[in-house]
Amino acid sequence: MSQWEIVIGLETHVQLTTASKIFSGASTAFGAEPNTQASIVDLAMPGALPVMNKGAAERAVKFGLAIGANINRRSIFARKNYFYPDLPKGYQISQFETPIVQGGGLTITLVDGTTKFIELTRAHLEEDAGKSVHDQFDRESGVDLNRAGTPLLEIVTEPVMRSAKEAIAYAKALHGLVRYLDICDGNMQEGSFRCDVNVSVRKPGEPFGTRREIKNLNSFKFMQQAIDYEVRWQIEQIEDGKKIVQATVLFNPDTGETRAMRTKEDAMDYRYFPDPDLPPLVIDDAMFDRIKAAMPELPEAKCARFQSEFKLPEYDARLLSLDSATAKYFEDAVKSGADAKLVANWIIGELSATLNREEKTIEQSPVSAEQLASVVARISDGTISNKIAKTVFESLWNGDGKTADDVIAAKGLKQISDVGAIEKIVEEVLAKSAAQIADYKSGKEKALMSIVGMVMKASAGKANPAQVNEIIKKKLG
Amino acid sequence: MSWNAFATVAETKAALEAKEVSAVDLAKHYLDRTAQLNPGLNAYITLNPEKTLSEALSTDNKRSKGEVAPLLGVPIAHKDIYLIDGWRTTCGSKMLENFVAPYTSTVVKYMADAGMVTLGKLNMDEFAMGSSNETSFFGPVKNPWDTSRVPGGSSGGSAAAVAAGLAPASTGTDTGGSIRQPAMFCNLTGLKPTYGICSRYGIIAFASSLDQAGPFAQTAEDCALLLNAMAGFDPRDATSLDRPKEDYTRDLAKPLKGLRIGLPKEFFGEGNEPGVLKAVEAALDVYRKLGATTVEISLPNVKYSVPAYYVVAPAEASSNLSRFDGARFGHRAKDYDDIVDMYKRSRAEGFGAEVKRRILIGTYVLSHGYYDAYYLQAGKLRRLIAEDFKKAYEVCDVVIGPTAPEPAFQFGAKADDPVKMYLNDIYTICANLTGQPAMSHPCGVDENGLHVGMQIIGNYLDEARMLNVAHQYQLATDWHKKHPNI
Numbered sequence: 027m028s029q030w031e032i033v034i035g036l037e038t039h040v041q042l043t044t045a046s047k048i049f050s051g052a053s054t055a056f057g058a059e060p061n062t063q064a065s066i067v068d069l070a071m072p073g074a075l076p077v078m079n080k081g082a083a084e085r086a087v088k089f090g091l092a093i094g095a096n097i098n099r100r101s102i103f104a105r106k107n108y109f110y111p112d113l114p115k116g117y118q119i120s121q122f123e124t125p126i127v128q129g130g131g132l133t134i135t136l137v138d139g140t141t142k143f144i145e146l147t148r149a150h151l152e153e154d155a156g157k158s159v160h161d162q163f164d165r166e167s168g169v170d171l172n173r174a175g176t177p178l179l180e181i182v183t184e185p186v187m188r189s190a191k192e193a194i195a196y197a198k199a200l201h202g203l204v205r206y207l208d209i210c211d212g213n214m215q216e217g218s219f220r221c222d223v224n225v226s227v228r229k230p231g232e233p234f235g236t237r238r239e240i241k242n243l244n245s246f247k248f249m250q251q252a253i254d255y256e257v258r259w260q261i262e263q264i265e266d267g268k269k270i271v272q273a274t275v276l277f278n279p280d281t282g283e284t285r286a287m288r289t290k291e292d293a294m295d296y297r298y299f300p301d302p303d304l305p306p307l308v309i310d311d312a313m314f315d316r317i318k319a320a321m322p323e324l325p326e327a328k329c330a331r332f333q334s335e336f337k338l339p340e341y342d343a344r345l346l347s348l349d350s351a352t353a354k355y356f357e358d359a360v361k362s363g364a365d366a367k368l369v370a371n372w373i374i375g376e377l378s379a380t381l382n383r384e385e386k387t388i389e390q391s392p393v394s395a396e397q398l399a400s401v402v403a404r405i406s407d408g409t410i411s412n413k414i415a416k417t418v419f420e421s422l423w424n425g426d427g428k429t430a431d432d433v434i435a436a437k438g439l440k441q442i443s444d445v446g447a448i449e450k451i452v453e454e455v456l457a458k459s460a461a462q463i464a465d466y467k468s469g470k471e472k473a474l475m476s477i478v479g480m481v482m483k484a485s486a487g488k489a490n491p492a493q494v495n496e497i498i499k500k501k502l503g
Numbered sequence: 504m505s506w507n508a509f510a511t512v513a514e515t516k517a518a519l520e521a522k523e524v525s526a527v528d529l530a531k532h533y534l535d536r537t538a539q540l541n542p543g544l545n546a547y548i549t550l551n552p553e554k555t556l557s558e559a560l561s562t563d564n565k566r567s568k569g570e571v572a573p574l575l576g577v578p579i580a581h582k583d584i585y586l587i588d589g590w591r592t593t594c595g596s597k598m599l600e601n602f603v604a605p606y607t608s609t610v611v612k613y614m615a616d617a618g619m620v621t622l623g624k625l626n627m628d629e630f631a632m633g634s635s636n637e638t639s640f641f642g643p644v645k646n647p648w649d650t651s652r653v654p655g656g657s658s659g660g661s662a663a664a665v666a667a668g669l670a671p672a673s674t675g676t677d678t679g680g681s682i683r684q685p686a687m688f689c690n691l692t693g694l695k696p697t698y699g700i701c702s703r704y705g706i707i708a709f710a711s712s713l714d715q716a717g718p719f720a721q722t723a724e725d726c727a728l729l730l731n732a733m734a735g736f737d738p739r740d741a742t743s744l745d746r747p748k749e750d751y752t753r754d755l756a757k758p759l760k761g762l763r764i765g766l767p768k769e770f771f772g773e774g775n776e777p778g779v780l781k782a783v784e785a786a787l788d789v790y791r792k793l794g795a796t797t798v799e800i801s802l803p804n805v806k807y808s809v810p811a812y813y814v815v816a817p818a819e820a821s822s823n824l825s826r827f828d829g830a831r832f833g834h835r836a837k838d839y840d841d842i843v844d845m846y847k848r849s850r851a852e853g854f855g856a857e858v859k860r861r862i863l864i865g866t867y868v869l870s871h872g873y874y875d876a877y878y879l880q881a882g883k884l885r886r887l888i889a890e891d892f893k894k895a896y897e898v899c900d901v902v903i904g905p906t907a908p909e910p911a912f913q914f915g916a917k918a919d920d921p922v923k924m925y926l927n928d929i930y931t932i933c934a935n936l937t938g939q940p941a942m943s944h945p946c947g948v949d950e951n952g953l954h955v956g957m958q959i960i961g962n963y964l965d966e967a968r969m970l971n972v973a974h975q976y977q978l979a980t981d982w983h984k985k986h987p988n989i
Contacts, residue, residue, distance in 0.1 A: 066606055070826040072599070073586045073608060073705040077741050105822050107869070109846055116825020167842075169830070297869035299878055302711035302819055304741050 030261050031230045033237070034193045034223060034253065035185035038200060039178045040210045041154070041218040042085045048153050048177035049076030049119060056216045060159075064171035068156075070114035075303050078103075082177035083307055085209035086126045086151050087317045089179060092207055092324055093146060095130025097314070103151075103304040107297040111169045112156035120180075122298045125150030126307065127179075132203060133326070134195040135344065144196050149181040151307075173217075179209070185224065185234065190253040194246050197221055206325060206350045214244045221249060225256045227264070235260070236270040240277050240284055252277035256284050328353055336366035345374055351388045358395035364402035372398055376419055393422045400430035414439050414487055443490045445497070448481075451489065452497050455480045466502060474498065506532045508668030509986045512577055512725035515671050519566070519576045526566075526576030526620055530559035533578050533622050537669045540989060544645045546654075546664040548583050549591045549624040558620045565618070574732055575618030580670035582661045583624040584631055585611050585716075586705040594707045595627040595639040595657075598827050598834045598853030608705020609737045610674065610716045617732035622670050626660030629855045630824065631681055631709040633657050634927045637918050638857040646688060647987040648954065652911040655685030661719050662689035667989055672720040672729055676706060678713045679812055680907070680931025683943035686719060687956025688911040690945045690985060692973060693719045694726045697964050698938035699744035702737030708823040710816040711742075713935040722983055723944060723973035727751040730966060754971040760794030762972065765899030767802045770930055776909040778949025783905045786946035786957050786976070790903075793975055798899055802891040807884045808932040809925060814868050814881035815936070821865025827853065860921065889937040892960070901972055902960040904930055906943040910953035930958055940966050944973040945982040954982075 047054055050067035067074045090097045104122035127149035135141050156174035160167050181200065187193045201219055204210035211218050221243045226235035240256060243249045255277075260270055275284040323331070325347045332343035332353075346356045352373065359369045377398065381391060401418050404410045410418060410430075418433045427433040434440055442448060455477060456463065465473035474495075481494045506524060507514075518524045534552050541547050555578075562576040586592050586604035593599045611621070628638040636644040636659025644659040646652040647667035654663040658675030662685035665673050675682040677695035686693030694717045701716035708714060718729035730751045737743045764787070771780065787797060829835035829849030836848030854862070868877035895902060907927055917924040934941035940963070943956035961969040977983050 069831060071586075071605060071832070072592070072594070072602070072707040072826070073604075073703075075704050075740050077739060107822050107825060109825065109828060109843075111830050111842060114826060114831060116828060117822055295871045297822070297866065297871070297874075299818060299822070299869055299874065302742075303708075 029229060030227045032188055032257050033185050033226045033228060033234055034187035036183045036193060036196060037222040038181045039220045040181060040204050042082050042177040042179055042209055043211055044079055044081040044177050046079060047175035048079050048082045050175050054176050058172055060170035061172060064174060068171050068175045076119060078304060078307060079177060082151055083309065084317055086149060086179050087309055088207050088209055089149060090127035090130065091318060091321055092203060093130035093132050095146065096128045097309060098124055098126055098128060099309045101126040101307045103301045104298045105301045108294050112158045114171060114174060118153060118155065119301055120152035121150035132199055134199045136191060136195055142192060145184040145186055147182040147184050149179050152178050152180055154178050190250050193223060193253060194250055197246060197249060202349045206322065217244060220244050223249060223253060225253060227257060227260045236272050238273045238275050240275050243277060248277055248279055251282050252284055255282055336360065338366060338370055342370040342374060346370060355388050355395045359399040362396045362399035364399035365406050368402045368405060372402060376416065380423060392425065393419065397422050397429060404430045404434065408441060408443065410434060410439055410441050411491060439488065441490050442485055442488045443493060448489050448493050448497055451484050452481055452501060455484055456501060463502060508536055509721065510671060511721045512672050512728050515577050516574060526559040526562045527556060529578055530555050530620055533670055540667055540669060544647060544663050544667055545642050546626055546644050546660040546669055547623045548593055548626050548641050551590065555620060555622055562618050562620055572618030577619050578622045578671060579614060579619045580622040580625050580664050580673045581611060582627050582658050582675050584627060584676055584707045585674060587611050587621060590624060595629040595641060597640040602832055606705060609702035609739065610733050613735055614732045625664055625673060628657035629858050631657040631676060631678055632857050632861055634684060634924050638855055640855060643914060646911050647989055652913055655688035657681040658685050662686055662691055665691055665719050666987060672718060672725055674716060675719055676714055676716050678709050678816060679935050680928040682717045682719065683931050683941060683958060684907050684928060686943040687906040687954060690954040691719050691721065692723050692726050692944045692983060693717065694730065694942040695934065695940065696730060696734060696966055697940045699742055700734045702740040702743050704737055704739040710819040711823060712819060713816060722977055723970045724755055727755060727970045751967050751970055754967045755974045757971050758794060759972065759975045762795040763899040764790060764795050764797045765800040765895050765902045766797050767800050767902060767904060769802055769805050770904030774908045775905055776949060779905050779909060779955050782947030782949060782955035783957055789976060789979055793979060800895045800899060802895060804884065804887040804891050805933050808888060808936060809929055811881040811884040811936055812932045813925060814877045817861040817865035818869050818878050821862045824862060885936045888933055892937055892939060896962045901969060904958055906930060906956035906958040910949055910955055934960050939963055940969060942969055942973060944976065947982055
């Protein structure tokens with residue numbers, strides 16, 4: 027496979043977070059009864075006309091600014107004409123020749139720490155279609171138009187990715203960015219973030235091969251599987267002497283295979299033309315300046331600030347600034363007075379692991395930033411050990427107590443640092459450990475660890491481990 | 504009750520305000536007259552006397568409670584392209600034969616806000632595509648002056664109803680002359696305002712960048728009163744002009760002394776029937792007597808109006824009419840194999856020949872590889888024509904010429920030759936391409952006694968001046984006071 031180069035470009039449909047649709051006043055909320063969120067405009071009633079939702083345009087501009095793109099201050103809506111039951115007007119309102127955002131790009135970081143700049147071609151505004159339902163009625167299909175008219179930003183890259191890993195890293199970075207900007211909720215199950223992946227293969231140095239487009243991938247896992255399958259399939263075809271035919275394909279997660287939906291021969295002529303119902307979308311100076319002034323701090327800037335302001339290593343800073351919710355959690359915890367590096371360790375370690383295990387996002391964490399800060403503070407001041415802290419964290423996660431102090435008091439987890447009390451336990455343990463003492467005295471360092479372990483066990487883990495060590499060594503002189 | 508069915512809107516308004524007549528009396532009068540005469544004219548597609556009378560009664564109640572509105576109780580009939588909540592709205596098509604509108608268009612709402620009472624829905628060419636009303640699924644409208652002749656189109660029912668005294672006024676829409684040409688054919692005053700003055704929301708779209716609503720009435724003064732009610736910004740139409748309301752009657756009384764009339768040489772050529780030119784020349788003499796001066800101008804690019812129009816209008820129509828697919832409303836074929844078959848059969852059965860022709864032309868000109876040569880090119884021509892007018896207004900205030908090259912023709916005379924039919928709109932189309940206001944007023948008859956209309960094309964937003972010009976002419980003449988003998 028090494029003699030083949032993979033070429034990938036992505037088109038991502040990002041659902042914008044406006045409360046109402048892009049051209050009508052109907053709600054965009056997910057999950058309502060079919061067709062209850064479809065207005066006269068969404069139903070394409072005769073005489074109905076679209077009116078631009080400026081909120082969608084603002085979000086597009088925000089995105090354009092974040093990726094250093096050119097914002098077309100005057101962009102044009104066009105009609106993309108085709109017949110389909112979930113497309114009530116018989117055309118989709120999109121942007122064709124003059125999109126609102128052109129150029130720009132974003133830097134991705136691969137697992138091995140290398141970075142790559144992914145150039146974007148464009149991002150344009152358009153409306154989503156409705157949903158066809160084929161499995162609920164006997165011999166008939168249903169159409170739910172609640173989603174029709176939902177605002178989308180379609181973000182298109184140049185064909186610059188060279189592996190599935192790069193494509194996934196780009197998709198994840200984009201996913202993080204749109205949530206950072208608060209222009210998309212990022213909910214992939216509900217279809218708020220969907221990727222079409224264009225894949226082709228070639229021998230290095232040759233012109234681009236013929237591409238096939240994998241439609242509508244809504245999980246990073248599926249994207250990885252789909253690209254892997256597609257690449258293998260294309261190489262096999264070519265090595266078998268067959269030609270790749272340009273096509274749109276669907277990925278089937280059950281079989282792990284891609285299957286052609288339609289080829290270029292039956293591609294439609296969309297008869298694009300400027301929509302006469304909508305004047306050019308103009309972003310005037312006032313609007314532009316207002317959006318620019320309200321831009322949030324972006325991941326790169328945040329990562330740099332975390333390093334300088336909190337003296338975090340780059341690795342920690344990058345992980346914590348990847349998405350805005352994690353960054354906010356971190357800063358909230360530090361604001362509550364906890365040590366920044368310790369908080370970082372806990373978020374990257376225990377908290378992330380627990381969230382993953384319980385399939386929760388950081389916004390859904392039962393342990394708040396302030397609660398985590400209270401745990402970290404008690405480690406810092408020696409009240410509890412790191413090990414006990416995990417017990418405290420677990421209790422807070424389960425809702426037993428409001429702060430670390432509550433849990434420590436209720437469960438008697440306060441660390442024993444009183445020399446007399448520790449000496450007493452040490453003496454009791456030593457009295458029963460003649461064999462280990464002999465081993466230690468004959469030079470076996472490991473025997474000491476075993477004695478420390480016994481002391482810790484006898485103190486129910488509460489004895490200060492450093493003191494325990496010191497006292498044992500002194501006693502065994 | 505005795506009532507002159509040809510009373511103007513101004514007279515009707517005055518009579519209602521003086522309580523000489525009630526809105527219910529008026530509604531009954533026009534409904535009775537319609538019941539008697541409509542079968543011979545076919546001007547109305549849908550009547551709903553119960554609704555009409557209840558609306559009339561409600562305006563009478565308002566008046567007795569002391570409420571006022573500019574046109575409280577004045578009846579109006581609407582072209583069947585305007586949606587009115589609860590009213591069947593067919594657009595002259597089998598496709599919408601049984602479609603009951605679920606909401607009300609902005610123009611109708613504004614007119615109802617002004618107190619007007621809906622008499623019914625008027626016949627029209629199918630989807631407003633036609634110049635003779637012969638393409639209506641509900642049959643042609645007859646010209647009340649001569650029932651062997653067409654009333655013009657596409658707003659043929661709107662013109663015939665007012666000309667026959669079946670309504671004191673009506674609404675129409677004008678995409679390429681659909682108000683002005685029928686106004687000429689039926690001896691009425693009709694106005695297409697500046698694009699964006701009247702909301703298109705709730706008016707079934709033919710060609711979105713050209714469609715504009717406007718009134719039909721006996722006089723220019725009536726058109727001003729009606730436009731006061733119809734016009735106004737609408738946030739639901741993104742092409743609606745966001746500007747303060749104006750009073751279109753404000754300049755009616757101004758004398759015409761000093762008015763500069765531009766006469767484009769392209770409008771006075773050989774294509775006109777001699778009788779039409781004669782009537783227009785005579786009307787120009789009246790204007791000169793009223794103190795206006797005339798100046799010859801040239802609009803060199805206007806000759807491209809018809810070809811540009813027959814690219815833009817069908818292109819937009821082909822897309823606008825895609826929503827009539829049988830899926831959610833409108834005609835659906837009885838039997839079909841699959842979804843594509845359902846579309847094909849429903850649309851093949853639901854649309855008439857002229858509509859299909861325009862959809863085919865429109866689909867063709869928008870096709871991949873043809874867009875630049877047709878649609879883009881037509882857009883350039885629109886700008887060139889607008890430039891011609893801009894230059895013209897440096898030397899004149901209004902542009903005047905015949906509304907159409909020939910008066911009302913016989914049924915069938917052009918039905919088999921679409922190009923001949925299209926050329927009937929040769930003088931009206933340019934104002935739709937540029938978005939300027941234009942109107943037609945009666946100015947005489949040809950040698951056969953057929954009515955001739957004079958078209959006034961104004962500069963953008965210059966409706967008040969155009970109405971002033973026509974009103975002053977009507978004070979000095981009585982062509983507009985002639986009514987058919989029925």
